[in-house]
Amino acid sequence: MQGGGLSRPPTPESAVNAATPHLAPAPAQGPAATAFAQDVLAGLAAPRKTLSAKYFYDSAGSALFEEITRLPEYYPTRTEFAILERHGAEIAALLAPGGALVEFGSGSTEKVRRLLPHLPGLGAYVPVDVSEEFLRSEAEDLGRDFPHLRIEPAAADFTRPFALPDDLPEARMGFFPGSTIGNFEPETAATLLGHFARTLGAGASLVVGVDLVKDKAVLDAAYDDAAGVTAAFNLNLLRRINREIGADFDLDAFAHRAFFNENLARIEMHLVSRRDQVVTVANVPFAFREGETIHTENSYKYTIPGFRALAARAGWEGRAVWTDPDGLFSVHALTTTTIRRH
Template structure:
């Protein structure tokens, strides 16, 4: 596994900055330590959490078309790779169609989880792609980052599934898509999963599961602070809140204080009153034309769109 330069700030630094801001907020990138990554894998198996199920079906149904669009000798770059489960569908389709992939370069902030995912992928694909170069890169892709040089003369293609582009405000999403274009280079492509605007009740159910897995995922931010930032959060004094904002067309996730309390983080003291919240994530939803317009502002050219019959989720193939 490769490791990029250490991040400019730690979780403790960002946590202190976020709790000192008004309104208080944290970047969702900090969800994904080892415990958080495992909790997110559980979320993806929940019945109400449709994005993983629907996107996986779209990939399976259209994998041969997507592989042909990517072309021969393509190296797949996956920012925020997590468990690297969905890319298996594409790699198998490329091999099946004779479009042998040049390699796979997953990038993730959680190095331990990434290394395990890379090992699992190599083992899973050993029979069909025994010599596939897999080069995991432990790094924060939201910070300046130089990728290793390509392994072949073929194009690089990006893969950014899961609707994660929705975690960013629109201007932030455009900046991120610009960054992806720099990584991929001229003549490359990007396959990106985008969650669609839909019935708010469907969205509410997806982010408020009855088993409390999403709540545990959100609260792991405080558990992580206790482990890594010298904090003393009482997890029982906070609750998970997720709701849909129809004007901004996004789900917002918050951690809300159940009572008046003081919390100490990295030697700092923060006061909360009952009902105070810390904004931990956005999940923006898009119409197909709306996302295509956003991608166009970042220099990408829309080529193909695949969506399910219910219009829940879409896969966009873009080129630059």
């Protein structure tokens, strides 16, 4: 999940799965012909069953995620908002007057709205998101509130090469809030940061929200809240599979499990089979043992030096970092050092 694991803004189509599944044969027609179905069938056929976190966000899942961000246990969203509000002027100072702000995986405009009041001379804002209809709707709303701002929506999967709008100012700053970086395996995260450097060009800066390693009890509670909202969010993925692909998951036969894996510095979310059972998905049967899990998401947590080292491998140098008083979350400012080619 974005924003620290429950990271949200619409997830790109190439977002990393909890684990890389082995491909499995699937019917070529009917419901199983969709990319969603192919990914589900492949993930459930893997030696360790997995489902991609990018499929959490149907309408019900998106509503549940918004509810999660308001839970007392779930600190990332409100903590990052507070950092952006408190240090917005310092962050904005990284971008030369007249420059362009490029937000990767923009989703809603909630976070960028914390920065825009500090950027009165902004030359252009480029929100990048795979969901074109939502992207343009958000851009129109933002344009009404900032009528003099040049807004250039780019409908694209930000994890893949894409073209920035023509005539964009040369001074550029990337914006990647929400701790979405934590949803990628570290090697993939480094590759993604390198891709951002190439996209923005020489001399660019990048502002990234990064969730921090902290007390295990705080992390476990954030992903397994007392009200059971995160459990409902996780189980809703099975409901979506039943509805859209044609499956017979019994949601009462699976339980939510989330925990901080200290050895790998990541939250893991799983769905645990409560009994031995066989589930049919698009006419393909899958056997589950009691206690067997479906791995649905990872959310990596970093120390400040650890994230800076990761960024350095991708050609970025740490310039500044801001945190909250409790050291729960961080916002990093990076500048390009070298741009590594594909």
